[in-house]
Amino acid sequence: MSLRLLIILTFIETKTSMSIPELLINDGFLTKQDWEKINNFSARTGLSFIKIALDFGYISRKNYERSLTNAGYKFQEIREQSFDEEILSKIDLKFADQHVAMPLRIENNKVITIMTDPSDQLFIDFIRFTYDLEPEIIIASDLEIVWLSNKLLGDKYVKSAVYELFKRDPSSSAYTTFSSGQLVFLFILFGIVVIGLVLYFKNTSIIINVIISFFFLIAILFKLFLALVGSRFELHQAVTRDDLKKLKEDDLPIYTILLPVYKEDKLIKKLIWNLQAIDYPREKLDIKLLIEEDDDKTLNAVRNLDFPAIFEVIVVPFHMPKTKPKACNYGLHFARGKYLTIYDAEDIPDIDQLKKVVSMFNKLPSNYICIQSALNYYNRNENFLTRMFTLEYSYWFDYLLPGLDTLDIPIPLGGTSNHFKLENLIELGAWDPFNVTEDADLGVRAYAKGYKIAVVNSTTYEEANNEPINWIRQRSRWIKGYMQTYLVHMRNPVALWKKLGWRGFLGFSFFIGATPLTFLIYPFLLAIFISYVVFDLSSIRTLFPDWVLFMSIFNLMVGNILMIYINMMAVFKRRFYELILFSIANPIYWLMHSIAAFKGLYQLIVKPFYWEKTEHGLSKVTSPTNIIK
DSSP states (O other), X not given: OOHHHHHHHHHHXXXXXXXXHHHHHHTTSSOHHHHHHHHHHHHHHOOOHHHHHHHBTSSOHHXXXXXXXXXXXXXXXXXXXXXXXXXXXXXXXXXXHXXXXXXXXXXXXXXXXXXXXXXXXXXXXXXXXXXXXXXXEEEOOHHHHHHHHHHHHOHHHHHHHHHHHHHHOGGGOTTSSSOHXXXXXXXXXXXXXXXXXXXXXXXXXXXXXXXXXXXXXXXXXXXXXXXXXXXXXOOEEOOOHHXXXXXXXXXXXXXXEEEEESSOTTTHHHHHHHHHTOOSOGGGEEEEEXXXXXXXXXXXXXXXXXXXOBOEEEEEOOOSSOOHHHHHHHHHTTOOOSEEEEOOTTOEEOTTHHHHHHHHHHHSOTTEEEEEEEEEETXXXXXXXXXXXXXXXXXXXXXXXXXXXXXXXXXXXXXXXXEEEHHHHHHTTOOOTTOTTHHHHHHHHHHHTTOEEEEEEEEEEEOOOOSHHHHHHHHHHHHHHHHHHHHHHTSSHHHHHHHHHHHHHHHHIIIIIHHHHHHHHHHHHHHHHIIIIISOOHHHHHHSOHHHHHHHHHHHHHHHHHHHHHHHHXXXXXXXXXXXXXXXXXXXXXXXXXXXXXXXXXXXXXXTXXXXXXXXXXXXXXXXTTOOO
């Protein structure tokens, strides 16, 4: 044997006799201070050394694997490993997750065990005690172990994520799209209309047109009323710098952040960098990246990160429906925080947002269980769609939400940057996995229980949808979710009236129920207007008296003028003066909503739980630095 080979073998033997923490310190990837912090953290939480080191940004996965590989360890592929159900039945997913390790089967009188840290003595002792055998350790990537452990051990958790609300409160679940009573009502109504059209075509047509026009006008006037009421009040609860200074980092609670992603591999690095900037103690952040079982693209993007990151990967086992609320419910089983929020892949929250929420919760009465951050767009001037999106969200947060709150009407939550008290969220049954606008539904359920929602003076910047087909996919899902939410809560209108009161009931009906209907009605009013004014069709005049046509056209014109006015209000309040002319384009934007509404209605009937995937990362604008707050 050559001297060079002898030196190499001696070096490897010396390294492999070390524990993994000692090896990482020896290689310069960890300091002794890091080791002490991790050990103290482990003693407080029960998380293993390797779990903390990789998930709390002490070392990157690439450097960890590089260090072990250089020391003579060999990482193996494990997805095709065989397993024994009886062996798996003796370990819980949460324990496997804490140690990033799992037994698979017994072979040659040893327990074949996959581990990321082969020096995790606590888990090795668990294997010896539980199976009365020695382990035979296979070294594997932590992400591969997470993938396999969730796939093999996550069945009861994913079933709970899907069916918990349905089992606990079936009347609040969108699992059933139309109740028997609703179907009977719709068929009777349809029958009456058909009979009327056959026997009294002209009179029935006039009545239908009058009802549609009257409903459209009332719905628009209601939104104007909300906006005018909301213009007198600020929903934002101000958290000052002095409030933040009073917070002591040692007293801050653990904060869970859920990041549901699907095929967002291009945005992972940006997402992680955005979260790294959050001003909150590292060890009190409980960030869960929720990745679907079949999403290898995103998992590989995480594996290829070349810097340490503060987040834990949770792989959501396959189970229908494949929706964001199901993934979030699954993540709740592993949440450790007192408070919890959700961010989307493209979100850029203000760095002090979590501290502001904690400060506000400390000041608010106990019946406030959710604080919503304002949403805005960092690419508002990119094209027509992004400008219209910005106008829409501006009057939503500046006028409609304050109006709803002032009038004590249920507030439908947005899909991101909602900060919950975790225990109250679980009490409500969390999100409905069968509802594709899950936060709007949750806002109504919270209101019915007497809970309140506030908005904090902190902004999360998002990417406004800048592509028409992608926009219609996203908006059709939102509108379909409003339809689902209305159908769910109107299964028993009398009971809903008693829960919400007359004001809440009418507000819910005209805001949640009427919104999809106005989009569905709009093209018909527009068609009558074009037929009457542009083409001067005599058949239209024959079917409808002039007074009916004038009323329809009046409603169409007034409705559009009022919506243009509301958009202009938002422009002046936020000083987005460059968007003034675009508020005039509201009729075109409404027509796009109508296309999305009809698509949503079709999907409500044929595939109600289908989640239309919105593509992110399409914008060429990536930073909110040019946004005026």
